[in-house]
Amino acid sequence: MQNAELRTVTVTRYITPLREGGSLPALTEADDEFKYVLKFKGAGHGVKALIAELLGSEIARALGFRVPELVYANLDEAFGRTEGDEEIQDLLQASQGLNLALHFLSGAINFDPVVTKVEEFEASKIVWLDAFITNVDRTYRNTNMLMWHKELWLIDHGASFYFHHSWTNVEEKAKTPFNFIKDHVLLPQASKIKEANEYAKKIITPEKIEEIVSLIPSEWLQWQDTDETEEEIKAVYAQFLKTRLDYSEIFTKEAENARKALI
Incomplete structure (x- = not known):
């Protein structure tokens, strides 16, 4: 069923990058206590990759396919300051504000x-x-x-x-x-x-x-x-x-x- 709108969550914890390199998705936790795969607007293709993810996923959902719930994911200004990896810290700082995240399907x-x-x-x-x-x-x-x-x-x-x-x-x-x-x-x-x-x-x-x-x-x-x-x-x-x-x-x-x- 098509979402009328997306929920907004605030990211509270960066857990781990999901692939090699700091510019790629990461497993995170949000203030609703769920885990999400976070797509960063500060990564390579910027907001255009997030737009493609949003449109593609929601068209798929409208067609009846199973797609993880999408949420807008807010990164506040202070988030990531304690991150030890410099590349990840740069990515987090470049992604302040609204990003996109998918509900993490644990065990998939x-x-x-x-x-x-x-x-x-x-x-x-x-x-x-x-x-x-x-x-x-x-x-x-x-x-x-x-x-x-x-x-x-x-x-x-x-x-x-x-x-x-x-x-x-x-x-x-x-x-x-x-x-x-x-x-x-x-x-x-x-x-x-x-x-x-x-x-x-x-x-x-x-x-x-x-x-x-x-x-x-x-x-x-x-x-x-x-x-x-x-x-x-x-x-x-x-x-x-x-x-x-x-x-x-x-x-x-x-x-x-x-x-x-x-x-």
Whole structure:
């Protein structure tokens, strides 16, 4: 079910980085006593990665997929001053204010396509989702799916919407076939992509797109490299998605052809 809005928590404890390097997600604890995977706005792609995570995750949730709860995560000015690692301290200081965090699924294991088979329509819907949001990061090398309590959960959508790193020719990029879909980990099982397209377009309406885009907080829209207002930036994201929806047959056909080349 689509969240009407996200909760806001305050981060109280930095526990550990989840991968090598200080610029990547970290396991943290917040003032509600839950643990979260925190995505930092001070990391490499800044707020654009958070926007992609937010939009991609909430579109996935609207389509009925299991996605960890997202929250806005506030880092106050004093947080991290006692952190011994200089690189992590720099990251924390650069991320003061509003960040994004996902509820930590304790005990979850990485999805293994050899061990777990995904039902064909479900696989097709996930392929459709990733083609729609131009998510390059659901491959055999990095599936970005977890198994938790024997159920499939989707995570990590921050590499989606890569058009926004150049922010040019948006209309043209919205109509691209997305040929990266050939590397999708679930493509071999995705035999019902056309049906998935029909299903998704009943749910992801222009109104739903507007609702999801409205979740982007003002703090993430203070871009130094544009003269556009917050509302104008939101309108670009919404229009990208609406155009992509209108021309979904382009990326649907690309996915179908890529699958035929596999089997």
